[in-house]
Amino acid sequence: MGKLSIPILGFLLLFFAAAAGDTKKYLKYKDPKQPLGVRIKDLMSRMTLQEKIGQMVQVERSVATPDVMKKYFIGSVLSGGGSVPPKASAETWVKTVNDIQKGALSTRLGIPMIYGIDAVHGHNNVYKATIFPHNVGLGVTRDPQLIKRIGEATALEVRATGIPYVFAPCIAVCVDPRWGRCYESYSEDSRIVQALTEIIPGLQGDLPANSKKGVPFVAPGKTKVAACAKHYVGDGGTTRGINENNTVISLNGLLNIHMPAYFNAITKGVATVMVSYSSWNGKKMHANRDLVTGFLKNKMKFRGIVISDWQGIDRITSPPHANYSYSVEAGVSAGIDMVMVPYNFTEFIDDLTYQEHRELAREAVRKSLVLLKNGESADEPLLPLPKKAPKILVAGSHADNLGYQCGGWTITWQGLGGNDLTSGTTILSGISTAVDPSTEIIYSESPNADFVKANNFSYAIVVVGEPPYAEMAGDNLNLTIPEPGLSTITNVCGSVKCVVVIVSGRPLVIEPYLSRIDALVAAWLPGTEGQGVADVIFGDYGFTGKLPRTWFKTVDQLPMNVGDDHYDPLFPFGFGLTTEPAKSS
Incomplete structure (x- = not known):
């Protein structure tokens, strides 16, 4: 998301020879004698995020002042139905287009706008x-x-x-x-x-x-x-x-x-x-x-360029514009390169910029996961999981809770709150997006063992951990996973192949349950982008993270840090299994 389409740049470069004029400094992207690929690569290397997003935006003539074109790096302008300059003669049309074009060419990179009608x-x-x-x-x-x-x-x-x-x-x-x-x-x-x-x-x-x-x-x-x-x-x-x-x-x-x-x-x-x-x-x-x-x-x-219709992404939700952030993400993710946002272009730019930041956070989640166990041996790994399966179980108190994912110091001091705390993607919704459409997902926060055995699941993903906390409230002398987390692990793992994802601000007691668990992932406090967890467990990306601190066996060992004489960890400092992305991803 938020990445400027190569087709847009190729289209823009068609007009550089006529619109850009001479430049004191030689720039490859303005040289029509250079191969198109060379010009695109050169221009992309010079563009900021704001310039890339601006080039994806098409605004209406009535708001396309030279200042707007320059400030927001607008890539295209259109005339909506009946939107014409005074008298609408050929001469007034030329002047209108040229005035707007001057604003576009006055930007840092001098990228001409495309006028559509x-x-x-x-x-x-x-x-x-x-x-x-x-x-x-x-x-x-x-x-x-x-x-x-x-x-x-x-x-x-x-x-x-x-x-x-x-x-x-x-x-x-x-x-x-x-x-x-x-x-x-x-x-x-x-x-x-x-x-x-x-x-x-x-x-x-x-x-x-x-x-x-x-x-x-x-x-x-x-x-x-x-x-x-x-x-x-x-x-x-x-x-x-x-x-x-x-x-x-x-x-x-x-x-x-x-x-x-x-x-x-x-x-x-x-x-x-x-x-x-x-x-x-x-x-x-x-x-x-x-x-x-x-x-x-x-x-x-x-x-070529895929362009939206007039306010087309607004209509993704009902009523139109009801969840605009979602619509922006859905439209751009679908593959729309240029978006007709005739009037509310600043809102679109702000939302798309935020989506780009969410992509950055999602990348951080992927790279921060630590794979602690993956099957009983390297020859029989469970991860990455197959995206296509008849039926899978997602369980655990932390699977569908943004507040738990974000932890303390999020909106409120102690971070207390659930999915109303902020907006984002829970781990459950990330899993739902990642799997094949034919795969049935059953979510149960704390299923019993009989339910698990009766449903013949292909595998299970159990997401458990700590509640949010900040200083004082977070002090904990036993560091056990709160109920119903431990019961969920006991009821699910052993009855079906299971991945346990721990959402926590620190290592927790897990050794007594490790033999029941087929794969174990430390997700820490990933924030709003739970999709990043699904990205890795389903093999779109590999596990690369290494433990930033020692994972103990029992609290009686604490404090215990790398280099101590009595160092006998469950997982040592720097430990972390790696996986390669799935070939089908």
Whole structure:
């Protein structure tokens, strides 16, 4: 999250030759003679986190002052429906775009912004522009070459106003004419829609013969624009034709009806793809990582920009904007590279910056875990756990409690509180995210032995430890794991293969239970990012941590530190088993 997409940089660099001008100091990223990969690497090495996040943001023309462009490093600007400068002539459009561009070029790195507009049937936001028939009429013609010529004419008129990017074509397959946007669809027949994607080379130019599939192409010069295939995917198939509704269809149906035109668009080098407001079988497209990253980027090899729709990530939650931090994380994690946040861009930037900090904390969690036991021998390790299993048990008082994860000095002095203490990811939710969707997770805070034996679990993860505390309240002469933690270990481990994760501010008495435990992990007090624990136990990353202090056998040995004559620890200072990331991860 929060990392600038390579496609965005490649797109931006197309405009450096025209917009950047001469520089006193030679910079590789501004040199159009350098290979694109060299320019991207050079520019990335110079960018701060704030500059990277700013480049992911697309704001509305009405708020895109030169000061805003410079202060927030905004990467793109758009005109929403009806948002036009006074008189909306070609001359006023050029001045508007140029004024905003001056603000972008005045930033430290001088990165030009990309201006986008809805030229969906000609340059329809400009006074005296040519207005072509809407797509429903063009579908009647079944004439790909006519549509290509319309694309060429539209591109010429758009570039005449200083704009390099259009949110067209709409390649929806409208299956229900009750949909209010049905006239934006070429046809109910996906084959006609596929054929009329020929508008893309009209807008962008014909692909060179040696082009790689999925790599966007916009011909150099001032007669072509970047196109946008929209709305990915299934926007024309919603229930009863209700806009932004749910498209209920099998994967096979989605691939046969709504997806084919995207194959054609990508084959023709389309520069961008816009995500649909709609859902597929209940899953919002703006949060659908499987279809955006898994299918569009990984399977179809699309290497252009994936852009959200207008306030698209706001609609991930219901009501819209209800949990904006979650929406930001879900949208960016799904694979959206550029986000249309027309007005509330400062909130988006702040939230995405915070998500980047959470990624840093998650990395710290991964590296702070210490693996103390992993099976009875090195030849039979339990970790990493398989993500795909019929049914697993997650148990323990600390599995689903942010307050326990964070410990003392968190919001309150003693850190008392549960999941209302702050926001973050519990270890349980991290596990739920990490496992295969087919894996059933049963959570029970303190299950009895009969329950465990009766359910035939593949394995269990038991998360137990200390309650939060600060000074005075944390003094403890016995250092035992409080109940029901010990009972949970006893009831679960021995009946099923189990990993015990200890959440604590120090070593605790564990030796009497060690023979029952198959794998033992010291997680300390990981904070808000419980996902980091799941990252390692499921093998996305390996265990690397080493004990920062001696783990004793009994409290009667204390104090005992490395170098003492009577040094006889359960796990010595610096101990920590290591694992390699799972091959399938």
